[in-house]
Amino acid sequence: MSGELTRPVDxxxxxxxxxxxxxxxxxxxxxxxxxDLFSFYIYMRDQQRSVDYLDFxxxxxxxxQLCRLYVRRLHRSxxxxxxxxxxxxxRSSYMQNFDDAGEGPSNEKDMDDQRLSAFLRSDRPSRNxxxxxxxxxxxxxxxxxxxxxxxxxxSSSPGQLSSNDHSQPRREDLxxxxxxxxxxxxxxxxxxEIIIPQSILNDVQNAIEGPxxxxxxxxxxxxxxxxxxxxxxxxxxxxLQNKGLGNLVPQSMMIRLIVGLISFFAAVWAAFVLIFxxxxxxxxxxxxxPFFVAIYLIITHQYMLDPLIAxxxxxxYTLFDFNxxxxxxxxxxxxxxxxxxxxxxxIVLTAVCCLFIFVPGKRL
Numbered sequence: 001m002s003g004e005l006t007r008p009v010d011x012x013x014x015x016x017x018x019x020x021x022x023x024x025x026x027x028x029x030x031x032x033x034x035x036d037l038f039s040f041y042i043y044m045r046d047q048q049r050s051v052d053y054l055d056f057x058x059x060x061x062x063x064x065q066l067c068r069l070y071v072r073r074l075h076r077s078x079x080x081x082x083x084x085x086x087x088x089x090x091r092s093s094y095m096q097n098f099d100d101a102g103e104g105p106s107n108e109k110d111m112d113d114q115r116l117s118a119f120l121r122s123d124r125p126s127r128n129x130x131x132x133x134x135x136x137x138x139x140x141x142x143x144x145x146x147x148x149x150x151x152x153x154x155s156s157s158p159g160q161l162s163s164n165d166h167s168q169p170r171r172e173d174l175x176x177x178x179x180x181x182x183x184x185x186x187x188x189x190x191x192x193e194i195i196i197p198q199s200i201l202n203d204v205q206n207a208i209e210g211p212x213x214x215x216x217x218x219x220x221x222x223x224x225x226x227x228x229x230x231x232x233x234x235x236x237x238x239x240l241q242n243k244g245l246g247n248l249v250p251q252s253m254m255i256r257l258i259v260g261l262i263s264f265f266a267a268v269w270a271a272f273v274l275i276f277x278x279x280x281x282x283x284x285x286x287x288x289x290p291f292f293v294a295i296y297l298i299i300t301h302q303y304m305l306d307p308l309i310a311x312x313x314x315x316x317y318t319l320f321d322f323n324x325x326x327x328x329x330x331x332x333x334x335x336x337x338x339x340x341x342x343x344x345x346x347i348v349l350t351a352v353c354c355l356f357i358f359v360p361g362k363r364l
Contacts, residue, residue, distance in 0.1 A: 033326045034315040035330060043239045044235060186205070247334060249317075253300075259293075267287055270287060276362065278361035281358065315330075
């Protein structure tokens with residue numbers, strides 16, 4: 001997954017909301033930088049160290065897209081054998097049931113998504129299928145995961161699986177996709193195992209490997225809900241604090257702290273030297289420079305915010321890699337915080353410089 005990361009492309013769409021977006025809006029690609037899915041993936045990978053949970057969510061969503069495409073293929077084959085008079089009515093009634101099936105948590109899905117799963121359960125595959133002899137496991141048309149730069153309304157993007165897509169998944173491909181999710185994320189000792197309750201794991205494993213041989217997306221609902229709640233509880237608040245209230249990454253903050261402390265101790269040392277050498281106040285005014293650097297870097301570390309970069313409208317994706325802030329509410333929030341930080345910086349700098357510049361000198 002990490003090798004497929006691409007920076008989102010701005011499509012000029014302005015998203016107006018007078019609040020921070022929810023996690024579901026981020027996962028649904030309804031947000032823009034710096035609270036977009038691309039930023040959340042980087043945060044989960046580099047800071048939270050739990051990107052497997054997000055990859056599981058994305059793979060389950062991709063499995064749902066594959067199921068939709070499979071149903072579309074069945075519908076097209078049905079329409080080809082249907083008289084012309086009935087085609088239009090069948091297409092409108094049949095496809096309307098499945099095209100807009102939800103990708104979110106199960107409590108946000110509609111009846112169309114349940115109909116999709118019910119249809120796939122009724123279209124049960126052969127009982128002789130197994131992970132070892134599955135043609136789908138070896139020949140499946142593995143569809144690329146939707147790009148992070150794709151916007152929800154872009155029907156030409158690969159993540160939307162448009163009707164012009166020439167990939168024709170088979171029932172074996174659905175089976176192989178469900179097995180891949182199970183064997184990659186859920187089973188103990190798997191390559192990218194995520195921790196979920198044993199009862200949920202047993203239900204999913206029995207549904208896929210048991211007599212039902214299920215491959216419909218609804219079988220992952222409990223696991224997907226659990227992962228969503230875990231990300232919403234443990235990861236998303238930190239993401240909002242990091243990207244919604246700040247514009248620096250931890251590596252940059254650590255560099256600023258180290259350089260700031262070194263500059264501060266150097267400035268204090270120089271100040272005492274000038275005081276005890278009884279240098280004039282005009283010479284001691286040069287202390288403003290090292291104190292400026294030191295206090296600015298320390299304050300930006302403390303608030304996780306570089307006010308000058310924030311006022312310029314940029315946020316740090318990775319170390320020294322900046323991107324334009326396009327979420328309007330975040331821009332307004334960071335602007336207010338940047339002004340507050342600058343005022344605090346000026347007050348502290350003025351107080352420290354006045355202390356060391358105007359204190360009487362005494363030559364030892």
